[in-house]
Amino acid sequence: MKGNIHGAALGLILCVLLAMASTAQAQELAPINVNTADAELLAELPGIGPSRAEAIIEERETNGSFESADDLTRVSGIGPATVEAFRDQVEF
Template structure:
């Protein structure tokens, strides 16, 4: 019974602690991040992350989250999913 209580307590701790930890993470600078780091953003997989890097290298830095619509496949909905997790 004690083991079950410990497991339940640990589960509850993770449920409430992990979202708080995620919010404390520093924003990702999309103008300096590599493709691997960009994949940590919601809605950004390997292909889109590489496209962000290529767009940035070809046409200069992004000035805002909305600027990221320059990348094919990234629209307003995707941007709204990570807007508070990026910096420029």
């Protein structure tokens, strides 16, 4: 009887952990639209803090939308290595 309770508890814990992992993975996969995102959301990208997030917004307001990840190199302080770090996390 004790073994059945422990097995059931272990199964329940495993289900909860899998559900949490699925939720976290779904959140990680949702790309950020750099043409519409606010500074707080942009700052979540690797290598982009609050000041670069504001610079991204200023650049898009001044010179128009970004069409690709490589366009983000128009922003001072964002180079090819930074773009590669978040390329799969952005959309346009």
